[in-house]
Amino acid sequence: xxxxxxxxxxxxxxxxxxxxxxxxxxxxxxxxxxxxxxxxxxxxxxxxxxxxxxxxxxxxxxxxxxxxxxxxxxxxxxxxxxxxxxxxxxxxxxxxxxxxxxxxxxxxxxxxxxxxxxxxxxxxxxxxxxxxxxxxxxxxxxxxxxxxxxxxxxxxxxxxxxxxxxxxxxxxxxxxxxxxxxxxxxxxxxxxxxxxxxxxxxxxxxxxxxxxxxxxxxxxxxxxxxxxxxxxxxxxxxxxxxxxxxxxxxxxxxxxxxxxxxxxxxxxxxxxxxxxxxxxxxxxxxxxxxxxxxxxxxxxxxxxxxxxxxxxxxxxxxxxxxxxxxxxxxxxxxxxxxxxxxxxxxxxxxxxxxxxxxxxxxxxxxxxxxxxxxxxxxxxxxxxxxxxxxxxxxxxxxxxxxxxxxxxxxxxxxxxxxxxxxxxxxxxxxxxxxxxxxxxxxxxxxxxxxxxxx
Amino acid sequence: xxxxxxxxxxxxxxxxxxxxxxxxxxxxxxxxxxxxxxxxxxxxxxxxxxxxxxxxxxxxxxxxxxxxxxxxxxxxxxxxxxxxxxxxxxxxxxxxxxxxxxxxxxxxxxxxxxxxxxxxxxxxxxxxxxxxxxxxxxxxxxxxxxxxxxxxxxxxxxxxxxxxxxxxxxxxxxxxxxxx
Numbered sequence: 001x002x003x004x005x006x007x008x009x010x011x012x013x014x015x016x017x018x019x020x021x022x023x024x025x026x027x028x029x030x031x032x033x034x035x036x037x038x039x040x041x042x043x044x045x046x047x048x049x050x051x052x053x054x055x056x057x058x059x060x061x062x063x064x065x066x067x068x069x070x071x072x073x074x075x076x077x078x079x080x081x082x083x084x085x086x087x088x089x090x091x092x093x094x095x096x097x098x099x100x101x102x103x104x105x106x107x108x109x110x111x112x113x114x115x116x117x118x119x120x121x122x123x124x125x126x127x128x129x130x131x132x133x134x135x136x137x138x139x140x141x142x143x144x145x146x147x148x149x150x151x152x153x154x155x156x157x158x159x160x161x162x163x164x165x166x167x168x169x170x171x172x173x174x175x176x177x178x179x180x181x182x183x184x185x186x187x188x189x190x191x192x193x194x195x196x197x198x199x200x201x202x203x204x205x206x207x208x209x210x211x212x213x214x215x216x217x218x219x220x221x222x223x224x225x226x227x228x229x230x231x232x233x234x235x236x237x238x239x240x241x242x243x244x245x246x247x248x249x250x251x252x253x254x255x256x257x258x259x260x261x262x263x264x265x266x267x268x269x270x271x272x273x274x275x276x277x278x279x280x281x282x283x284x285x286x287x288x289x290x291x292x293x294x295x296x297x298x299x300x301x302x303x304x305x306x307x308x309x310x311x312x313x314x315x316x317x318x319x320x321x322x323x324x325x326x327x328x329x330x331x332x333x334x335x336x337x338x339x340x341x342x343x344x345x346x347x348x349x350x351x352x353x354x355x356x357x358x359x360x361x362x363x364x365x366x367x368x369x370x371x372x373x374x375x376x377x378x379x380x381x382x383x384x385x386x387x388x389x390x391x392x393x394x395x396x397x398x399x400x401x402x403x404x405x406x407x408x409x410x411x412x413x414x415x416x417x418x419x420x421x422x423x424x425x426x427x428x429x430x431x432x433x434x435x436x437x438x439x440x441x442x443x444x445x446x447x448x449x450x451x452x453x454x
Numbered sequence: 455x456x457x458x459x460x461x462x463x464x465x466x467x468x469x470x471x472x473x474x475x476x477x478x479x480x481x482x483x484x485x486x487x488x489x490x491x492x493x494x495x496x497x498x499x500x501x502x503x504x505x506x507x508x509x510x511x512x513x514x515x516x517x518x519x520x521x522x523x524x525x526x527x528x529x530x531x532x533x534x535x536x537x538x539x540x541x542x543x544x545x546x547x548x549x550x551x552x553x554x555x556x557x558x559x560x561x562x563x564x565x566x567x568x569x570x571x572x573x574x575x576x577x578x579x580x581x582x583x584x585x586x587x588x589x590x591x592x593x594x595x596x597x598x599x600x601x602x603x604x605x606x607x608x609x610x611x612x613x614x615x616x617x618x619x620x621x622x623x624x625x626x627x628x629x630x631x632x633x634x
Binding site: 017020021023024025026027028029031032035036039 | 473474477480481488489490491492494495
């Protein structure tokens with residue numbers, strides 16, 4: 001039976017009940033419509049607010065991304081399991097990678113000493129506040145000193161560890177340079193003190209040496225006179241008696257040995273005087289200003305002063321050109337250059353061993369157009385070809401700790417090229433020896449490269 | 455109180471008793487809303503009390519029993535209307551433990567003005583659960599009906615020990631599950 005078949009009169013109680021029920025339904029429908037309208041408005045307003053928030057969040061996200069991409073620091077955002085979620089542009093440049101290559105890789109691929117998963121979990125619970133010094137690894141496997149700061153995001157729906165990595169290569173180098181400068185300064189101060197003291201001692205020794213030499217000369221001359229007097233006495237006194245008296249004093253022996261002793265004393269004193277003079281020259285290189293110096297004399301002085309360094313392992317030959325022009329130079333600095341080259345040569349010979357006899361150091365000078373050239377050759381171990389480009393690098397050394405700091409040849413290079421506008425070259429054969437040749441300009445023009453020039 | 459509680463109640467009265475019974479109790483209860491309920495509306499909870507009293511008078515069934523029966527009925531409707539709340543839940547205790555932390559949280563998002571009771575649970579053992587109902591509306595019987603509806607849904611036999619405190623504003627249930 002359909003509702004159209006129901007026929008009720010107005011006074012029928014069922015009619016009243018159906019009317020009431022219809023009224024309830026009508027009222028309920030109107031209430032539902034009102035609520036629907038109200039909810040629609042609320043939904044619209046909520047949608048508008050949501051769109052505004054979304055827009056603001058998009059702007060904020062874009063700003064944040066721009067900031068992250070342009071930070072002067074590499075940023076890696078990783079998941080709690082230690083895999084990379086995102087890296088910024090500086091990080092891509094620093095590690096030599098791309099977003100696709102970096103994504104989902106372990107952070108430990110970039111920071112091998114720090115970023116293991118276990119540590120990442122610890123970081124999530126308590127991020128360390130202080131930066132840590134560590135090592136970063138580029139995609140080509142090369143490593144660099146790095147400083148790392150960490151933080152964890154608080155969003156529980158997407159927890160992340162943020163790694164901020166700074167390449168401190170430059171800073172480390174600067175720090176090494178600063179330490180080197182401080183070390184150089186301390187050494188220079190120490191050398192200055194020693195030089196001052198040595199110069200003072202040399203000055204004090206010079207005067208007594210002079211009168212000892214004078215007195216020795218006097219004793220030599222006086223002995224000659226005394227020998228003449230004795231010969232004259234022999235003519236006046238009976239020869240037999242004279243021989244008897246002189247024989248008691250072994251005059252024949254004295255006559256033969258005293259001149260020898262005096263001559264040996266003279267030689268010794270001459271050498272002492274030369275050493276004292278060399279110490280004076282070495283410790284007092286006049287001034288820092290350049291003067292016309294005789295390179296040969298500087299070489300001789302340094303050879304003498306450094307004798308203790310080489311005399312047990314090597315012979316030293318000097319082949320100094322007699323026509324060498326004077327060179328405008330700082331004698332103190334050239335002393336340093338030659339001292340370093342001679343000591344290096346002695347060490348190279350010592351490293352090779354002296355079982356087959358003493359080694360050989362040869363120092364030669366010659367005049368070349370516009371310059372003077374000096375070469376220091378040794379018969380030592382030689383330099384491996386792959387290391388030749390590095391020998392003038394600061395802190396590069398193949399010597400055992402305590403024997404070399406890697407500063408000597410860097411200093412030599414600096415003095416020759418920067419301080420004197422010269423050139424330096426190395427020629428070496430492994431197992432045979434090494435020749436270091438430097439050229440200093442005598443005029444205004446820089447000299448030809450010694451390796452090319454001869 | 456949300457309108458759905460009223461519309462479902464009247465649906466139950468119509469199905470378990472008759473349409474006329476629904477009309478009668480609406481007339482007798484003298485409701486401000488005149489019984490014109492819509493599921494998404496909100497109405498004074500006192501109207502539910504009046505409807506239950508009116509039904510009790512006409513049916514001869516005690517009001518607490520009516521509320522328990524309604525709770526059982528509503529649980530079935532609840533399961534049919536909101537299956538998402540039952541996903542991954544395999545037993546009655548698992549569902550009861552989710553009411554406060556999951557179901558009420560979601561209801562609160564949909565109806566920020568809803569005044570919900572609290573259900574605190576304490577798991578004594580895998581088969582023993584203590585549950586505390588708290589509400590100024592004193593609808594512990596209704597809550598009990600919902601619980602028994604839940605046990606029936608999961609086909610479990612659960613013994614229920616109940617103690618009312620603070621004039622029914624706090625009702626503590628001690629539930630012990632037995633093997634079927």
